Amino acid sequence: MGAAVCLGCFAIAFGPAAALVLLTVAAEPLRVIVLVAGAFFWLLSLLAASLLWLLSVRLSGREDAAPLLLGAAAAVLLQELCRFACFKLLKKADEGLATLSEDGRSPISLRQMAYVSGLSFGIISGIFSIVNILADSAGPGTVGIHGDSPYYFITSAFLTMALVLLHTFWGVIFFDACERRRAGGLGLVVGGHLLASGLTFLNPWYEASLGPIFLLTLGTGLWAFSTAGGSFHNVLKCLSCKQQPEGRVMLYSALQVPPEE
Amino acid sequence: MITFMNNSDSEEEPCNERTSLMSAESPPVPSYQDGLPASEAGEAQAHRKRRAGSSRGPNNIAGGEMSGSGVPVRESALENEEEELTLKYGAKHVIMLFVPVTLCMIVVVATIKSVRFYTEKNGQLIYTPFSEDTPSVGQRLLNSVLNTIIMISVIIVMTVFLVLLYKYRCYKFIHGWLILSSLMLLFLFTYIYLGEVLKTYNVAMDYPTLFIVIWNFGAVGMICIHWKGPLQLQQAYLIMISALMALVFIKYLPEWSAWVILGAISIYDLMAVLCPKGPLRMLVETAQERNEPIFPALIYSSAMMWTVGMAKPDTAARGPSQQTWDAAEDGREHLRSPSHAESQMSETRSPVPTRPVTSSEELEEEERGVKLGLGDFIFYSVLVGKAAATASGDWNTTLACFVAILIGLCLTLLLLAVFKKALPALPISITFGLIFYFSTDNLVRPFMDTLASHQLYI
Numbered sequence: 001m002g003a004a005v006c007l008g009c010f011a012i013a014f015g016p017a018a019a020l021v022l023l024t025v026a027a028e029p030l031r032v033i034v035l036v037a038g039a040f041f042w043l044l045s046l047l048a049a050s051l052l053w054l055l056s057v058r059l060s061g062r063e064d065a066a067p068l069l070l071g072a073a074a075a076v077l078l079q080e081l082c083r084f085a086c087f088k089l090l091k092k093a094d095e096g097l098a099t100l101s102e103d104g105r106s107p108i109s110l111r112q113m114a115y116v117s118g119l120s121f122g123i124i125s126g127i128f129s130i131v132n133i134l135a136d137s138a139g140p141g142t143v144g145i146h147g148d149s150p151y152y153f154i155t156s157a158f159l160t161m162a163l164v165l166l167h168t169f170w171g172v173i174f175f176d177a178c179e180r181r182r183a184g185g186l187g188l189v190v191g192g193h194l195l196a197s198g199l200t201f202l203n204p205w206y207e208a209s210l211g212p213i214f215l216l217t218l219g220t221g222l223w224a225f226s227t228a229g230g231s232f233h234n235v236l237k238c239l240s241c242k243q244q245p246e247g248r249v250m251l252y253s254a255l256q257v258p259p260e261e
Numbered sequence: 262m263i264t265f266m267n268n269s270d271s272e273e274e275p276c277n278e279r280t281s282l283m284s285a286e287s288p289p290v291p292s293y294q295d296g297l298p299a300s301e302a303g304e305a306q307a308h309r310k311r312r313a314g315s316s317r318g319p320n321n322i323a324g325g326e327m328s329g330s331g332v333p334v335r336e337s338a339l340e341n342e343e344e345e346l347t348l349k350y351g352a353k354h355v356i357m358l359f360v361p362v363t364l365c366m367i368v369v370v371a372t373i374k375s376v377r378f379y380t381e382k383n384g385q386l387i388y389t390p391f392s393e394d395t396p397s398v399g400q401r402l403l404n405s406v407l408n409t410i411i412m413i414s415v416i417i418v419m420t421v422f423l424v425l426l427y428k429y430r431c432y433k434f435i436h437g438w439l440i441l442s443s444l445m446l447l448f449l450f451t452y453i454y455l456g457e458v459l460k461t462y463n464v465a466m467d468y469p470t471l472f473i474v475i476w477n478f479g480a481v482g483m484i485c486i487h488w489k490g491p492l493q494l495q496q497a498y499l500i501m502i503s504a505l506m507a508l509v510f511i512k513y514l515p516e517w518s519a520w521v522i523l524g525a526i527s528i529y530d531l532m533a534v535l536c537p538k539g540p541l542r543m544l545v546e547t548a549q550e551r552n553e554p555i556f557p558a559l560i561y562s563s564a565m566m567w568t569v570g571m572a573k574p575d576t577a578a579r580g581p582s583q584q585t586w587d588a589a590e591d592g593r594e595h596l597r598s599p600s601h602a603e604s605q606m607s608e609t610r611s612p613v614p615t616r617p618v619t620s621s622e623e624l625e626e627e628e629r630g631v632k633l634g635l636g637d638f639i640f641y642s643v644l645v646g647k648a649a650a651t652a653s654g655d656w657n658t659t660l661a662c663f664v665a666i667l668i669g670l671c672l673t674l675l676l677l678a679v680f681k682k683a684l685p686a687l688p689i690s691i692t693f694g695l696i697f698y699f700s701t702d703n704l705v706r707p708f709m710d711t712l713a714s715h716q717l718y719i
Contacts, residue, residue, distance in 0.1 A: 029352035032359065033671060040668045043661055047700050049719070050708040068711060075719040124664070128709060129718055131656040156716060163718055196718070203716040 006138035009153050013130050013160035017123050020168070024115075030097075030108045031116045038086055038120030038171075045082035046128065049075035069201075076193045079121070083171065086117050087178050110175065111228060118171015122164035130160045149204035158210060159200065162217045166196055169217070169224035176227045185227075192220060262534055262541070262634045262683055354631045355674050357563035359667060361500050365638045366666075368504040369511070369646040370659060378457040379512045380650045386513045388412045393515040405517035409525045412518075416529065420540040428547055443486055443502070443558060447479040450505045486558040499561045503635050507642035511650060519647055520695065523640060527691040534685040545683070561638065564630040631674070637686040641666050644694045652702050657709060661701040665693035 025031045053071030060067060090113045097106035137153050144150040170189045177185025196216055202209040373379055385392070388411055391404035426435055452475050459466055466474075482502070485495045514522065533539040645662050652658035669690025677684050712719065 029356040032356055033352055036359075036664060036667050036671065039664045043664055043697065043701075046705055046708075046719075047697075050700075050704040053708050054704055068715070068717070071708060072712070072717060072719050079719070124660075125719070127660060128657050128705075129713070131660065132709070133713060135656055152716065159716075159718055200716065200718040 001137055001139065001141050001143070003138055005153055006134050009130070009137060009157035010134055012154070012157035013126055013134075014123070014164070016161060017119065017126065017164045020119055021123070025119070028108070031112065034090065034108070034113050034116045035120040035123075037089070038117035039124040041082040041086045041089075041117075042079060042121045042124045045078040046075065049078045052078075072197055072201075073194065076197050077190070079125075080174070080190050080193060083117070083121065083174055084178065086121075087114075087175050090114075090117060090175075091179075110179065111172070114172050114175030115168065115228070116171075117175070118168040119164075121171060122167030125167055126160040126164045129163065130156055149206070151204075151206065155203070155206055155210060159213065162210075162213050163196070165217050166192070166213075166220055169220040172224040173220070173227050192216060262530075262632075262637070262685055351674065351678050354563065355671055358631060358633055358670060358674065361496060361561060361563070362633075362638060362641055362666070362670060363663075365500045365504050365507070365642050366645045366663060368500070369507050369642040370649045372454075372458075372504070372508060373511065373646050373649045376457050376461045378460070379508050379646075381512075382515075383512070385515060388415050389514060389518050391518075393517055401517060405515070405521045408515070408518040409521040412522055413525050413529055416526070417540070420533070420544075424540045424544045424547070427544060439558060440483070440487060443483060444479070446502045446505055447482040447486075447498075448475060450502075450509065451475060451478060454505060454508070492562075492564060496561060496563070499558070499635060500638065503561075503638035504642060506635075507639045507646055510639070510643045511646040514643075516647075516651060519643065523644055523691055524695060526640065527685075527687040530685040530687040534683070560632050560634055562630055562632045631677075633686060637690075640687055641670075641690060641694070644691060644698070648694075648698050648702075652698075652706075655702070655706050657705060658698060658701045661697040661705070662694045665697040666690045669693045 021035070025035055049071060052074045053067060056067040056070055091110065094106050094108070094110050094113065097108065098104060101107060133153065133156055143152050149155070170193060173185055174189045177183075177189065196213055199209045199213050199216075389408035390411065391407050393401050393404055395401050395404060423435070452471075455471070455475065481490075481494070482498045484490055485498050486502075510519070533541040536542065645659060645666065648662040649656075649659040669692070670686065672689050673684055673686050676689075
């Protein structure tokens with residue numbers, strides 16, 4: 001407990017997200033707007049899911065796990081629904097931007113928007129999951145004094161990090177599947193999300209929940225990477241930092257390379 | 262109110278945007294934020310803002326109402342060409358408003374969460390005389406509605422008074438009023454704020470040091486806001502006084518009254534800006550008729566300037582007054598000579614000395630920014646601050662309100678691009694903010710708490 005735990009868990013949970021935002025999103029205004037719009041859509045889904053959960057609790061009169069299971073499943077499905085709504089809106093915005101631009105190309109591609117909206121879903125979902133926990137961790141207390149796991153904070157932080165990354169990957173895959181009208185991709189994203197959420201029901205048996213979730217994150221990451229056009233070749237090329245041989249003409253007279261376009 | 266900023270916004274500059282645009286063969290400027298003769302709009306807006314600011318010292322909420330007033334902007338003939346550049350520049354302007362709004366909210370939330378003074382109940386403003394300490398819910402609701410009615414009527418009276426003052430050219434009075442109110446904000450409220458912060462962190466400060474700090478802060482603030490100063494410093498001061506004002510409201514408005522007032526003031530904003538006989542609209546139109554520069558302060562202006570100019574020998578006709586923005590942000594800024602950039606470090610409305618045309622034939626584009634009334638800042642921060650203060654220690658509610666306000670602002674700016682006239686900035690954001698506050702506090706919070714207690718993730 002204390003500021004060290006709070007800051008450490010915050011860094012674990014949002015380190016990758018912060019790096020991604022700072023390096024890829026913060027410089028471009030359109031991406032920042034897409035980021036905020038994605039967060040807004042996620043919040044709408046959460047609102048609907050909470051309403052459903054509250055109604056089910058009130059109607060059934062029970063406070064145990066069953067309404068919670070229902071609520072969590074509804075939350076997952078509603079999140080994917082809102083992701084679809086986000087896709088529709090961004091596609092329309094993309095077309096609008098393309099028509100308004102000077103050269104007929106929109107300043108931001110649908111793939112970039114897929115990535116940014118996935119990231120925004122991840123960040124806002126992670127924030128809502130962990131910020132109250134972080135606030136409590138900054139204060140005094142003993143973790144797990146009533147017999148719960150003492151690793152609550154650190155596992156929450158790692159779970160949040162996995163969730164952020166998962167949402168980013170799901171965003172890329174989902175938009176691509178919607179664009180190409182592949183129901184398989186959509187189904188797998190929804191299934192993956194349900195699986196990830198379901199695995200957290202195994203907490204505090206962390207070996208069963210954290211391990212598979214991280215494996216799922218890795219797998220989804222590789223899938224998203226290949227969906228976005230990446231391949232082993234690209235990675236090698238990027239890592240080898242080889243300069244591409246460009247088709248340039250050497251000017252004999254000046255013995256200079258003509259200026260690049 | 263959101264309006265566009267015209268770069269010939271200066272008090273000394275005789276020609277307005279249109280003349281400068283037409284006489285200089287500069288490329289058409291983007292319509293969205295730029296192409297509007299917003300000087301009058303901006304002036305009226307600032308005027309309104311000022312009026313709001315000066316109307317009542319600490320209990321100045323008129324600023325909020327000011328924010329909403331819209332200025333009908335006349336489209337220039339360069340509209341079609343400007344439309345193409347609309348969204349590209351539009352996104353930048355949205356971010357230029359996101360950043361200060363976010364900063365103001367961060368300051369307010371940080372203060373609310375750490376300094377207990379602003380969440381303690383220490384009486385109420387005279388504008389909300391009815392107490393909410395009543396046993397029955399109905400009575401409490403009635404009291405808060407009555408408080409709101411009184412507050413809004415005071416705002417309306419003050420607005421109308423200011424419009425009359427402006428109409429009958431009592432400029433000195435308005436000037437004096439504004440200066441008095443910003444004096445109070447910059448000195449008295451800062452003193453109280455600093456005192457409370459020092460108390461919270463148990464830091465001792467002797468009176469001479471305090472005097473020097475407050476004196477410097479306040480004096481530089483007065484100069485920056487009312488006269489000339491670096492743009493970023495002026496923006497920082499405006500953000501700080503908005504935050505101070507919002508903190509005062511959060512402290513002194515009783516709970517239910519605050520929410521009802523927020524709702525009522527967005528409705529008032531909507532009507533005052535869009536109705537033909539609305540006081541703010543009349544004010545703006547008067548300012549436009551007179552083609553007068555507005556008084557400084559109480560409008561936040563985000564200005565970005567790209568080096569613009571054609572290779573034309575005669576630069577006298579060029580639109581002079583431009584404002585600098587963060588030079589590092591704009592890639593083309595470096596094209597301008599450093600001396601020129603320095604000369605730009607003046608107050609928003611002071612003109613830029615016409616610079617000699619460079620021999621380079623680069624086409625540059627002029628960019629103007631968007632103006633947002635300080636009342637908008639204040640009421641956004643009041644909403645988020647109240648959410649932070651009263652949502653039972655829950656951060657989710659604060660963050661949800663924050664996102665809602667940003668989205669509202671984004672939508673308002675989108676509407677601004679579509680309608681190309683000044684719009685009230687409060688209604689959409691405050692509506693979203695209120696909806697998200699109540700739904701997050703009552704629906705989402707129990708759900709997320711239950712999930713977190715079982716360490717479940719959705």
